[in-house]
Amino acid sequence: MSDTTRHSLDDLLAIMARLRDPERGCPWDVRQDFASIAAYTIEEAYEVADAIDRCDWHDLRDELGDLLLQVVFHAQMAAERGLFDFADVAHSISAKMVRRHPHVFGDTRYADLDEQMLAWEAIKTVERADKGAPADDSALAGISGGLPEWKRAQKLQQRAATTGFTWPGPEPVLDKLAEEVDEVRAEFASGADPARLQDEIGDVLFVAVNLARHAGVDFSQALRHANAKFERRFRRMEQLAAVEGAAFGERTLTEQEQLWLRAKQTEHPP
Numbered sequence: 001m002s003d004t005t006r007h008s009l010d011d012l013l014a015i016m017a018r019l020r021d022p023e024r025g026c027p028w029d030v031r032q033d034f035a036s037i038a039a040y041t042i043e044e045a046y047e048v049a050d051a052i053d054r055c056d057w058h059d060l061r062d063e064l065g066d067l068l069l070q071v072v073f074h075a076q077m078a079a080e081r082g083l084f085d086f087a088d089v090a091h092s093i094s095a096k097m098v099r100r101h102p103h104v105f106g107d108t109r110y111a112d113l114d115e116q117m118l119a120w121e122a123i124k125t126v127e128r129a130d131k132g133a134p135a136d137d138s139a140l141a142g143i144s145g146g147l148p149e150w151k152r153a154q155k156l157q158q159r160a161a162t163t164g165f166t167w168p169g170p171e172p173v174l175d176k177l178a179e180e181v182d183e184v185r186a187e188f189a190s191g192a193d194p195a196r197l198q199d200e201i202g203d204v205l206f207v208a209v210n211l212a213r214h215a216g217v218d219f220s221q222a223l224r225h226a227n228a229k230f231e232r233r234f235r236r237m238e239q240l241a242a243v244e245g246a247a248f249g250e251r252t253l254t255e256q257e258q259l260w261l262r263a264k265q266t267e268h269p270p
Helices: 009-019 027-031 034-053 057-080 086-100 113-130 149-161 170-189 194-215 219-243 253-267
Strands: none
Touching (some): 009 057, 149 219, 170 194, 194 219
């Protein structure tokens, strides 16, 4: 197939099967298993999010392709073991979407979005029971332990909120955040026991996730933006220091802080 060929999904499936061929395939691809590929799957999902953050739609197309490859890779390995194949994956998600949207594909009607979300959770509860999952009538049942911890915190809070266990708005959350920060200060003042500090800092982070939830802000996206902002300003500080003839790492902390202020001003002139 030439580079100008308009490839289809069937082509991609065939390419993946060839890569995994024990005799004619790629040694690296053949050597992989579910566990070794899992980290790449997570990485590709984050790169999709990064392309969206940068509004780079050409890059987004490529990153979505990389993420699709991960799905195809896992499906191929499963097919080799006789577990399932890509068609089964497509059927499973299609059936799930139809089942979870009876208001779109059926006659069900919801009064508002809140009622729809409650119904969504009820449908998922039935699904877990149908899979033979151990009986668990907690509102927190079924939240994966494999999620990034910030995401699991968010889901725990969202699920708890369906029972009414949630602050009415951001103000009490801000108060709680200040309280938790004060407790971290107290731990440092009392000798900074590592176990206690871990516990108290964990509380700060948990409340920060809750604050983002109340603000309607995606915690992961907010943190990605903060990381990007820090990197942008740090690189600018290094550039400013280099122009003045002294490496950034050779400056005093006071001088570095002055460079930080100058870097900020270049982004937002007074």
